[in-house]
């Protein structure tokens with residue numbers, strides 16, 4: 001051992017002497033060239049090769065870095081005895097990672113690899129278009145040259161896959177928001193995240209079980225459909241439009257989708273996005289296996305129907321929706337993004353998102369950066385949306401969330417009172433069945449009655465039945481009054497004006513039918529799968 005140290009010391013001594021000799025005799029260029037050659041020689045002789053996986057790759061976050069971090073945090077054979085422990089705000093799990101310059105040994109198909117976490121101080125910055133973190137982080141992977149093919153061929157894919165699996169199983173899902181506006185954090189992220197804890201599942205979601213199953217199957221087909229999308233040359237993404245009155249479970253459905261697939265949610269607040277390019281940057285920073293949500297799309301943007309030139313459509317419509325309309329979406333007329341924005345910008349404090357920009361966001365080339373992503377738009381007023389948004393390929397499935405139906409009611413009774421169908425008397429069930437759809441109560445309203453009386457289940461049932469009956473009666477009276485009013489008006493219209501009257505009537509009905517039937521714009525209604533959860 002002593003002999004080993006003596007030899008090492010003498011080699012170091014000779015090297016130091018050699019370096020000082022180089023400094024005095026040779027100019028810097030020659031010295032640099034010499035070191036380069038020595039370095040090459042060393043690499044050539046070494047049995048190892050090294051791969052650096054940096055945290056930030058140019059302007060983008062390196063997904064491989066995050067995957068490696070997660071993968072290593074689950075591994076047990078830590079050589080270093082210092083680990084960094086982290087627990088996110090409200091998170092239920094602790095993750096541990098390698099501290100600075102610590103190492104971890106892993107094996108894959110009999111091949112031994114060594115991971116090292118390298119953290120170095122960033123050089124003082126000259127100019128950068130965005131603030132960069134103070135330290136540079138990277139993982140260095142050391143493998144024997146002879147094992148290079150195995151590692152590059154399948155180990156890194158294995159790491160990515162394992163990390164995704166871990167993220168889905170163990171880690172809390174994340175809910176991202178862009179509420180900070182266009183500003184980036186020190187790591188260049190425009191999104192802020194919190195652990196996603198919404199407990200809604202498809203089991204607790206009150207809607208027609210058949211329709212529910214259809215949506216679940218569609219989601220599963222999507223998640224398992226990488227080969228299909230590859231074969232058919234389609235981008236691996238899917239769009240859902242959820243529409244219906246406030247309180248019918250649109251947001252609950254999104255949470256259920258995320259919990260079902262184990263995806264993260266990006267809740268895109270359009271009123272915080274100012275330009276199409278900002279929208280594109282946000283999209284670039286979303287990860288795969290995620291749901292990108294734009295809630296109350298008719299309220300958060302000012303949609304103008306391209307059929308009515310210059311008309312102002314949506315805005316402020318939906319009850320329970322987000323109120324102010326800051327961002328402007330100009331009419332879609334095939335002009336390039338930004339073309340319709342000039343007016344919008346003038347009217348609306350410089351916000352220049354155009355409808356074409358939004359459409360590019362969902363199905364343009366940029367929408368394919370990353371994969372396995374679901375877009376979900378929600379609205380209370382489908383009739384206010386531009387047909388361009390509803391056309392096929394954009395929103396693949398239109399799902400109508402309706403007032404509480406009898407099957408939905410049974411799910412709510414199970415959720416809140418623990419009652420199965422068999423626990424209720426037939427007579428009571430029949431009464432519920434008779435009134436529930438006539439009452440046009442939302443699942444949210446029904447839930448309220450049940451939550452309020454959940455300590456006394458009998459009372460909850462009685463009160464719910466009474467409320468339903470009362471509402472059904474009230475609606476019946478209102479409808480009767482309306483019919484009488486219409487009849488009266490029809491009698492008052494002179495015979496010569498009949499044709500006009502018919503036209504007006506027809507136009508009005510068309511709009512109503514759109515919501516009732518869940519169909520969309522005339523040319524486009526075959527485009528997407530339409531699901532109405534309302535039972536006839």
Ligand SMILES: Nc1ncnc2c1ncn2[C@@H]1O[C@H](COP(=O)(O)OP(=O)(O)OP(=O)(O)O)[C@@H](O)[C@H]1O
Nearest residue numbers: 204205206245246247248249250251252320443444
């Ligand atoms: N279909 C449903 N199944 C189960 N619970 C529901 C359903 N619809 C509404 N609820 C209950 O009502 C509350 C409000 O529902 P949710 O926020 O999902 O409605 P929404 O359709 O998104 O409304 P808005 O249009 O106002 O955004 C939820 O907390 C949930 O408990």
Ligand SMILES: [Mg+2]
Nearest residue numbers: 250251252295
């Ligand atoms: Mg909602």
